Amino acid sequence: MKKWILAAAISIAISGCAHDVKTSSSLPQGVTLIETVGVSDAVSIPYKKYLLENGLTVILHQDNSDPLVHVDVTYHVGSAREVEGRSGFAHLFEHMMFQGSQHVGDEQHFKVVTEAGGTLNGTTNTDRTNYFETVPSNQLEKMLWLESDRMGFLLPALTSEKFEVQRETVKNERAQRIDNQPYGRLNERFNQAMFPEGHPYSWPVIGWPEDLERATVDDVRNFFKRWYGPNNATLTIGGDFDEMQTLAMVNKYFGELARGPEVKADPKTPVTLDETRYISMEDKVHLPLIYMGFPTVYARHEDEAALDLLANILGGGKTSLLYKNLVKDGFAVQASVGHPCQELSCRLTLYALANPASGTDLAKLEQKINDSIVEFEQRGVTDDDLQKVKVQFEADTIYGMQSVKGKVSTLAYNQTFFDNPNMVASDLARYASVTKEDVMRVFKTYIKDKPMVVMSVVPEGAKQLIAKEDNFTPVTQSVADVAVTGTENVRQITSSFDRTVMPKAGAAPVLKVPKLWNASLANGIEVMGTENHETPTVELLIYLDGGNRLPEIEKAGVASLTASMLNESSQKRTTEELAGALEMLGSSISFGATSTQSYIQVSSLTENLTPTLAILQEKLFSPGFVEADFERLKQQEIQGLQHQESDPNYLARRAFSGLLFGEDTHFSVQASGSVATVSALTLDDVKQFYQTQYKAGNAQMVLVSDLPQQQVMSELSVLEKWQGSANKAEALPTFPTLAGGTIYVIDKPGAAQSVIKIGKRALPYDATGEYFKSFLMNYPLGGAFNSRINLNLREDKGYTYGARTGFNGNDVIGRFEATASVRTDVTAESVTEFVNEIKRFQAEGMTDKELAFMRSSISQGKALEYETPYQKAGFMRMIQRYQLADDFTEQQADIVATISKDELNELAKAQLDLSSMIMVIVGDKTVISPKLEALGYPIKEIK
Structure with a gap:
């Protein structure tokens, strides 16, 4: 490699x-x-x-x-x-x-x-x-x-x-x-205990x-x-x-800017703990969490690489000890180990989200983690442990070179902290040189029998679940008399030229739209590809029409659960064996599902494409569908869904979709389903969905590779044995009549903010028709940072961190949505500002300046759209999914350049009728209700 x-x-x-x-x-x-x-x-x-x-x-x-x-x-x-x-x-x-x-x-x-x-x-x-x-x-x-x-x-x-x-x-x-x-x-509570x-x-x-x-x-x-x-x-x-x-x-x-005060590096003082510190907090959460950490070294210390490898062995994915002992055995929904490093200090952190179904409190989970650390010492370091981490580090180096931003960020980081931008090779060398003895040495130096910080986060009222009683309380910090020192001799210069004159743009660059090719496998699967020689990598995406829209609504979530099962064992190898094989190649294969499609994403170094595709065949054509995997993943899915109930953004999204599309339709339920639907799923449901969804007739592929078309199609021929005809498209359901002008409130006691969503059903996606033109129309209203909505609520009023409006659609449905998370005390005021801005824009439309801004921004932004392999793949997928002409971007550019302000403003009148929109607000009802009621809108509470 x-x-x-x-x-x-x-x-x-x-x-x-x-x-x-x-x-x-x-x-x-x-x-x-x-x-x-x-x-x-x-x-x-x-x-x-x-x-x-x-x-x-x-x-x-x-x-x-x-x-x-x-x-x-x-x-x-x-x-x-x-x-x-x-x-x-x-x-x-x-x-x-x-x-x-x-x-x-x-x-x-x-x-x-x-x-x-x-x-x-x-x-x-x-x-x-x-x-x-x-x-x-x-x-x-x-x-x-x-x-x-x-x-x-x-x-x-x-x-x-x-x-x-x-x-x-x-x-x-x-x-x-x-x-x-x-x-x-x-993190902020944990750091108080970790650092002196x-x-x-x-x-x-x-x-x-x-x-x-x-x-x-x-x-x-x-x-x-x-x-x-x-x-x-x-x-x-x-x-x-x-x-x-x-x-x-x-x-x-x-060049003429004045030099500032001299800056010296802060000392890298080792962080030590005199004893293990236990801290805890109650939070609005569903799953108890334990978070443990040991202080170690600092960035680029000679022991950093070995500690990174140690963290990976302990908890770096499905081949790790924590996965085996906690997640695989059902004690935790998630568990992981990392070794985050900063300029002055690093720490090895271990965390696990408890699985309530196992009846495990955090004390038992702490013991499981400590037992895994002991097991590591007894087990030692294997050749595979070292090899897989080194391979992954090298692969990540390549993937990091896929964008100019990635390379610039690497250069800037290395220069800022180490006065040497040229550290890619030395980084690879220091990881490649780590030995088994190095890993065991750093384990004994920084981890074995060393004090740590153990933090428990438990649901409100469940203090009995913490790992251990708190034995550490942070001291009340002192307040420095002066916030900043050392500014006495700083001077303000007068420029030698007129800086008020903004430079003119140079000649417009020539857009480099990917050169596409189209082909088909012998079984009829369409493949769209492009050749890209910037990095020796292959990005393959396989899309299957269906997803959460395919099964009956009572089985919502089966698409996501089936994808999760395909990420597990095959009939030939265990989950851990497959994960290890991919890690050795520096490759990844991920199955997933959305509301409208299932998908498979394959990332591989070109050198390792053949064995990577062999693993794809194994996972796709001979899934294990092991009962124990199913029960574990199902339980994880249920716990994850219950956890989302504590997220106000999730509550707002779910309620908004239900009101727009009806609670009994696929379009109101997220791809992962609901607690009720997932709880009722069986392994037979997964097997049936697999047979219905994962057929060649439902599949299309897009591919970005440095290989020529003929060679890469030869590699893909291993998928030609895939068979099965396409499923018939389902008819759209009847959607509910919206009670326009109604505010729906979801009570979230003690919420620090209110989540606001205002909108209605709108246009399905099109590339050059009314949907695309509505996107252009909305741009100055709420589609950019300096849009009317965001400047008003964020920059002028200080009500929110960000506010947006926009159209979102797929092949069959769409919506218009205005959204923001706002301060609780100005919830009603924020609704008023949203309403006023939308009404004003509908009535008056955009200005000439806003039209010019939109045209310039969108037309010139095309230069940024095809840089990385994933961006190129996304571009091809749009053409493929919506059956667009290869030159659809040229058609869009012509629309952007020629569409009149009058046409856009007529669209605003048609699409932004507030009387047809509903409002959903998730917040503390007792605080926000009085002002909301004073607005005069009908208000209904959603439980």
Whole structure:
């Protein structure tokens, strides 16, 4: 397999060296070439590394396979740079960086990137904050203008008003992602016990609520001054660009920015525990969970690789000890082991979700886990243990090279934390060199008989299920007098040129739509494929029409359960033997089901396609259908469904679908079914569904590979023995009449937020007709970040972390939906804003500016749609499933360019009639009801 990785690296390196290489003497003044990594014997991502006089590191990776560029700016600052009692600044500041700068208007960052046809985001973790955009290649200069302006000129535009809105947005994000989610507070509670008082990992990245409240706008200003200098940043650009032209632009926009305060690395102080710490919490959950952790080393420590292998042996999938002892034996619904590493500290974590059907409390589950650790010591490390992990690491390296973003992210990470982007080869080498003795050594050093943190999360009122009484209480943290220090000498520069002038886009890039081929197997299965030489991989997707729509409604969930059974044993080998065989190949085969189809996804290195397809045949044509597997998977499915009952988003989706399509139709039940329907399923039901669904006549295939058509079709010929005719399509049921204007409330006592859904039945999917045009119409209303709905509820009001509207449809049904998770105290106000925005848009339609924005954004965004094998496969599947012309995207482009505002506004009048829409709200009824009742709509409660 190593030769394939090397082949991939060489292929990428060749594309990266397609432009003329300039000597350092031709570089822009103030730019220094540090190193060049190109074609070599080592496995690597080719790049050139430069340094500007102000300390900004610049990494350029050329890849002209697609007409796009990915720009990443990573600042070496995360929540670990905060001080005690002043948490949340790094993440809050990420939000502030999207609010406009001195030369970029308020909320224009999202608008500019979206209008350019790009995507963007920012993320914060303990150790770094990054901002990134993927755009058509002709938009590169515009991205450099945006990123440089907020790096050098954010403060003049940072107002108290913006700060307050973003503080509310962060509160909403915390409520949505942590407080309103089952097990949402697990990590922050666990970290308090794992790390000593004052350790920078002992507080959550998003911050403690009280810390967010005490933050001031001056604190945020000082955080920017301290950490956002160019000398604490890495700018990485990957994709299709001219090297010298790009360097000149980088130097123009970033070169004059002032160097910030010096930044030193934080010390990597070992974390130790004096005794095992037990903590617990009650939560709105169905399944008790145990989470255990041992402190270990830090990222790229010499023992990290061996610890990763140890974690995989203990709990890394169906061949692991925890799977065998906990999941396979029915004591847990899920169990896994990981070794997450951060800059300053790593930990080996083990978790299990208890299966209530087994009557197991968390004390027994803890004992099972500890027994598995003892079993590992007695069993030792096998050759297969080492080989499968090493193979998987190498395969993951290849898959990580399938996108420019993946390669850029790797380069940026390695530079930020290790001052060396070129670490792919050394990473492979350090994992390849791990021995059995290394794994046993790190086990004895960091795990055996060592203190740990054991956390129990149990349902409310079920404290008796915890593993052990708490023996640890976190101390009340102190509050630092000053949030940020070291900003005394930071100065604001005056630019040498007019930065208010936004750069013009370059010449439009030539879209590289995949060249498709069509063929059929001897049994009639249609295959659509494309040849792709960026990585030596094969992505095969097999779709079977039917899914949850195929069986009678009383057996909803049998499609999903059958797929789960096909992921288990065959008549020839056990589940563990099959999983091990795939791991040895670096391949994956996954069966699944949706509401309208079953599917099989196969990912393989080209070198291993033949044995991978042999395993596919075994799983597909001779499933084991073992009774013990069925009972275990059925129980897991039931427990998972009951667990979802604690998720307000699930409750809202289920109720909304039931009201739109009727409780007694397939379209109201998710693919996994309900507790009632799954509980009634038998193994015979699974066998019957298998015979009905998994027939060649129901199947179609799409394939992306570096092999030519003739060769790959020869490989697929092993599936020609597959037989069976297609099932007849079922007639659509009669759907219920909607009580338009009615609010349906689902009570969720104590909910941190309310989930709102407003909508109606709408159009089924089409590629060039009214559905597609309605998608264009909705774009400025709620289809983009800077749409009317999101700017109103998130940016202007601070009611939510995000709000959207959109049309969603398949071949037979569709819906229009407006949705958001909002603060409980403004539930009624949020409904009013949704209603007002939709009414206004229906009555008045979009503006000329919104029309131009929509056209620019959607037309230019096509450059990003075909980059990865999975994207190419999705493109082909759309053609195949909906019987579209190969040039349907050209037809869409013509519609986008020529459709009139009047036609779109007429669609708004027809499709956005609020009187035909219903509203579903999941929230704390006692809190939200008084204001909702004052709105004057009919209100019904759903139990």
